[in-house]
Structure formats: C-alpha cells, structure tokens
Amino acid sequence: MEAAREHSVDGIVADCGGGAICGTCHVIVHPQWFPKLEAANNTELALVEFAPESCPTSRLSCQLVMTAELDGIEVTVPSEQIPY
Ligand code: FES
Structure with missing residues (x-):
C-alpha cells in the first residue's frame, strides 16, 4: 500500500x-504469488x-x-476502486 501510494497508483x-x-487498498494478487504471502487475519x-x-486471492x-x-x-487493482 505504501509503495502504491508513493507511486500514485490509481485505486x-x-x-x-x-x-x-x-x-480501500484492496488488491487482487496474481495466483502465482498468493501462496508466498503470510496468511490474512480474520x-x-x-x-x-x-x-x-x-x-480468492484478494488482499488488503x-x-x-x-x-x-x-x-x-x-497485483491488480480492482477497476471499481479506480476513481474516474
Ligand atoms: S489502508 Fe485501510 S484497509 Fe488498508
């Protein structure tokens, strides 16, 4: 999230x-990378x-x-998050 904000990533x-x-920092992680992440908490x-x-590969x-x-x-930023 911090890297995305520093680089003005839309969404x-x-x-x-x-x-x-x-x-509001939701991203969809590429399935290849998802297993490498620490598990999400509840x-x-x-x-x-x-x-x-x-x-299924959504994360904050x-x-x-x-x-x-x-x-x-x-990762992909969901299109609905991008303000146009
Ligand atoms: S910045 Fe608010 S949930 Fe991630």
Missing part, C-alpha cells in the same frame, strides 16, 4: 492509513470479502509485508 486510496479498517478476511471484485495491500521473496509480486 489505492488507503483512507485508514494502513489500519485494516477501510478496505479482520482482513472480513473486509476483503465485501470489497469490490473480491476473489496495507497488510502485505514486503520481503525479498516478494520482489516482483504482481
């Missing part, structure tokens, strides 16, 4: 600043369940801790 609003409250699971375009980007193993991770 990553992050209203709560990373508190896992708003759901709060995150509850939020992504109701996020626009939620799918603010909860993803970047590591060297995740270098190159591919």
Whole structure:
C-alpha cells in the first residue's frame, strides 16, 4: 500500500492509513504469488470479502509485508476502486 501510494497508483486510496479498517487498498494478487504471502487475519478476511471484485486471492495491500521473496509480486487493482 505504501509503495502504491508513493507511486500514485490509481485505486489505492488507503483512507485508514494502513489500519485494516477501510478496505480501500484492496488488491487482487496474481495466483502465482498468493501462496508466498503470510496468511490474512480474520479482520482482513472480513473486509476483503465485501470489497469490490473480491476473489480468492484478494488482499488488503496495507497488510502485505514486503520481503525479498516478494520482489516482483504482481497485483491488480480492482477497476471499481479506480476513481474516474
Ligand atoms: S489502508 Fe485501510 S484497509 Fe488498508
């Protein structure tokens, strides 16, 4: 989430600043990368369940801790989140 905001990625609003409250940092993780992520906690699971375009590889980007193993991770920002 922080990297996306620093690079002005459309659709990553992050209203709560990373508190896992708003759901406006929802991303869809490429299936190849999803198994490499730490598991989501119940709060995150509850939020992504109701996020626009939620799918089995949905995550809150603010909860993803970047590591060297995740270098190159591919995610998609749901189109409904992008303000036009
Ligand atoms: S920034 Fe609010 S849930 Fe991620």
